[in-house]
Amino acid sequence: MGLFQPDTDIFQERDVLREDYQPEEIVGRDEELQQYISALQPVINGDQPANIFLYGKAGVGKTACTRYLLRELKDDAAEYDVDLTTIRTNCEDLSTSYQVAIQLINDLRDPEDHLKPTGYPRRQVNEWLWEELDAIGGAVIIVFDEVDHIDDDSILYQIPRARANGNLEESKVGIIGISNDFKFRESLSSKVQSSLCEKELQFPAYNANELRDILRQRADIAFFDDVVPHEVIAKCAAFGAKDAGDARQSLDLLMEAGDVAVEQDATQVTVDHVDQARESLERSRIVDGVAGLTQQGHLVLYALLMLHEEGDTPIRARDVQDRYEIICGRAAVDPLVPRRMRDHLGELSMLGIASRTERNRGESGGRYYEYALDTNPDLLLEALDETVDMVGVTDAVQQRLDQDL
Missing domain, CATH: 1.10.10.10 (Winged helix-like DNA-binding domain superfamily/Winged helix DNA-binding domain)
Structure with missing residues (x-):
């Protein structure tokens, strides 16, 4: 018998608790979803996509809602014969509009035609970007996740106005900007605010009830039946609501509690496992932060x-x-x-x-x-x-x- 064997008593599909898992349905965000759907409606009507700005703390569902609605939008667009393309760019490592433009061009090109990070005139880069976007045709939605990392906002002004300025003819482009920084909007120039923030959606922190719904939805898939009792879900949700209303924290805590249960050969996750998991996660966070x-x-x-x-x-x-x-x-x-x-x-x-x-x-x-x-x-x-x-x-x-x- 080898050193490693499958665990069969606690986890059924542990990856469901990870940040990158996309649920089939979104819970705890009914009001925000309705506002978001209204903002995306012009696409199905064949009109120019609205520019949408989402803001709220990390872990409150901005990215998950965006992925979910764009998936639904693409399916519905295909049914109504609407030509739609979506592009997602994470701006965490992109600090300038120039870098963002290069990244977008490379996202749209074949790998052998990718640009180097630097060395091109800005005007030429912009022309290449318009060429690539116009070659797509139809409606194009560009998602800029962590958009607040961009120090200069010129591209956030140029893209929404590209069609009006004659840079695009075949494509109708809209931007979805996602930010964890509540004050980022205030740092934008007035002309960018009027274009990028055409539709604004604020995502508040989750309360304990909403976190319980999210955790139960994931736990029903991630764990075997009867492994996670109600009091465990309630405690993980309470900790998450107290900290920051952050679903990621609550999900991490639940996953760590499951790991503790596995290590202890338990048949069920308990509130004691949650306490031990919280101490372990807090220790890791502090050690990593101080280091x-x-x-x-x-x-x-x-x-x-x-x-x-x-x-x-x-x-x-x-x-x-x-x-x-x-x-x-x-x-x-x-x-x-x-x-x-x-x-x-x-x-x-x-x-x-x-x-x-x-x-x-x-x-x-x-x-x-x-x-x-x-x-x-x-x-x-x-x-x-x-x-x-x-x-x-x-x-x-x-x-x-x-x-x-």
């Missing part, structure tokens, strides 16, 4: 951790700066100027290690941010062990360490 920080990031984080243990958080950045400079002195490292130190606090906030709350004290106090730790201090001390050894500890941190012994 990705620079040395200065570690020092800023340790300063915030010290202040947390002393009961001084939430705290303004200028007060974190004071403790941070003391820590830098102990580490024999030159401290950053306040602006750069604040950048590291902002990074901690984006990683979910710290929280950032805006305060407004009116004309006398002005507006500012307060920062607080948003992560298990014990796990942070483990991840920062080298920094702790190098800098030393305060009485409050030592008490924390003594408690963990």
Whole structure:
């Protein structure tokens, strides 16, 4: 008998819990789907596709709804003899309109005709893009996932207006822009806002009831019958709703709980498995997050951790700066100027290690941010062990360490 054998008691189709799984039906997004369908309706009527802008936090169904509706739209378009092509481009690694244009051209060309990343005049690249798009004909929908990664917005203006400007004759092109950044729209020029944001859809965070529906839908396929009781689904949903209303977090937690059950040769997933899975995922998130920080990031984080243990958080950045400079002195490292130190606090906030709350004290106090730790201090001390050894500890941190012994 080999070292590896199929597991047959818990998981029936584990991949159903992964982020890239596309369900046959979307649950928990009825209102958003109806708005989305209305925005896509012109395609079936043979008209120019509307430009649609979706925004909301990660894990709230923007991409899943888009994939689902475009699949349905393509099927219906074929039934009504409507010529429709969809193109999806993830902009995570594309920071300029030039790079986006190159990527689109390569998506439309055969591999042997692909362009190099750089080295062409911008005007020529645009002409090639219009040629490729016009060669498709009919309705064309381009999906820009994580569109907020594009620093300059010229392509978001040019594509929607390409037909009006005479660059396209045979194709009617529309854009769907998807963003996790609520403020991205505000950063766009007014002319881009009027074109890209022709139809706007906001996806709010899921509540616990919606997350329960999503988890039950996936669990019924991913697990064998009677393996995941209601209380497990409810607990995973509650954790997801409390954290950020993020379906991905809840699904990851359920999958990890299933893995724990498999490792323990259990016949059913329990709430104890969920607790163990949550601790494991939190530990991994913190270790990965801290490992990705620079040395200065570690020092800023340790300063915030010290202040947390002393009961001084939430705290303004200028007060974190004071403790941070003391820590830098102990580490024999030159401290950053306040602006750069604040950048590291902002990074901690984006990683979910710290929280950032805006305060407004009116004309006398002005507006500012307060920062607080948003992560298990014990796990942070483990991840920062080298920094702790190098800098030393305060009485409050030592008490924390003594408690963990």
